[in-house]
Amino acid sequence: MKKVKYYYDAENLAYRKIKTKKATKFGYAALFLLAAALFGVLSFVVLLNTPFFETPKDRLQAREIENFKIRYAILNKKMDQIDEVLENVEDRDNNLYRVYFNTSAIPDEQRKAGFGGVNRYKELEGFDNSELVINTSKRVDIISKELVIQSKSLDEILKLAKEKNNLLAAIPAIQPVRNENLKAMASGFGYRTDPFTKVRKFHAGMDFSAKSGTPIYATGDGVVDRADNTASGYGNHIVIRHGFGYETLYGHLSKYNVRAGQRVKRGDVIGYVGSTGRSEAPHCHYEVHKNGEVVNPLNFYYGNISAAEYVAIARLANQENQSLD
Structure with a gap:
């Protein structure tokens, strides 16, 4: 029930009912509607910015x-x-x-x-x-x-x-055994397990596992320094002097295709894979020497493999496994 308000009429000594004017009523109603509209707009904006209300946009x-x-x-x-x-x-x-x-x-x-x-x-x-x-x-x-x-x-x-074309021709730049002839890249440069003593020791080259009789290629131009089996452990082996401080060694061959003093070109067949000397299985042990120091042959295979093949052989070569010699 609506609350009725009164005022005191001092002249007539009586209480009289307060009557609200129509204009005032209209003003209150308008003010209420305006407040309601503002509240609605604010609520809508808030909803739009919350995760509970998603528009298609x-x-x-x-x-x-x-x-x-x-x-x-x-x-x-x-x-x-x-x-x-x-x-x-x-x-x-x-x-x-x-x-x-x-x-x-x-x-x-x-x-x-x-x-x-x-x-x-x-x-x-x-x-x-x-x-x-x-x-x-x-x-x-x-x-x-x-x-x-x-x-x-x-x-x-x-x-x-x-x-320096002569230098480039002399640098050992290819693998001694072609990829299509490989059984596996058996062991890389660095410390590996010796197959005979089972002791961890430094392996000064890379082992390329392949069938006996697989061709072995000169990796750079040079002169054959030796083709014999007088060095301990390498069996039948070849040493090529390339000049500019470079020298390569190919070990455990089954037979030779060159002789000492012979000049060779990169890619010439110099011998064939075997298992002579201190070897556990047929493979080519390959070393690169620069100024009398052994260096990692992995850094010299830029002449006949792609970047993807290089990444793959690098991963295999860096595994700590057992060498074949």
């Missing part, structure tokens, strides 16, 4: 954001693959090409340096996925810079190579 945007994240994830995966190949090229460049030409290696700090000074990614800040976009953009920029540095380095190497 919100759902479409959410799908686009997820697709955007997937595309960036795929892009980063591809960049991982590019990084792996680029690292192999850089490793060859520093430890092979530049060593050949007595040129200083390019330090990692220079190859992988970022970009100092002005913030290059300021316009990408302030968004929900800014970190993802900025990190990906940085990776693209760094890889692009690495490619530019590597390209310039290879241009320099090419210039040196044109001046």
Whole structure:
């Protein structure tokens, strides 16, 4: 029941009912409606900005954001693959090409340096996925810079190579046994388990497992220094002097195809796989020497294998297994 209000009429000494004017009633009603409208609008805005109320546009945007994240994830995966190949090229460049030409290696700090000074990614800040976009953009920029540095380095190497054709022909640059003839890349350079004593010892070359009688190829131009079995452990073996400080050894042969003093070219058949000397199974033990020091032959297979094959053989060679000699 509506509450009735009174006022005291002092002139007539009586209480009289307070009557609300129509204009006042209309004003109250208008004020109420206005307040209700404002409350409704505010509530609608709040609902639009909560996860409990999704419009078709919100759902479409959410799908686009997820697709955007997937595309960036795929892009980063591809960049991982590019990084792996680029690292192999850089490793060859520093430890092979530049060593050949007595040129200083390019330090990692220079190859992988970022970009100092002005913030290059300021316009990408302030968004929900800014970190993802900025990190990906940085990776693209760094890889692009690495490619530019590597390209310039290879241009320099090419210039040196044109001046040193004889050196390039002499460098051991291929595998002594072709991939299609391999049973396995049995053992790599470094510490391995000796097959006879089972003691861990340094293995100064790489073992290429293949059938007896498989051709063995000279890995660079040179002169055969020896083709005999007088060195302990190697059995029938060949040593080629390539000049420029390079020398290669091929051990455990079944027979020779060259003689001491003979000049050979890269790719010539010099002998055949066997298991003579201190050997557990048919294979070619292959060593590379530079200035009297043994070096990892893995760094010299750039003449007849692809980047993907190089990565695969590197993984096998770096496994700590048992050598065959």
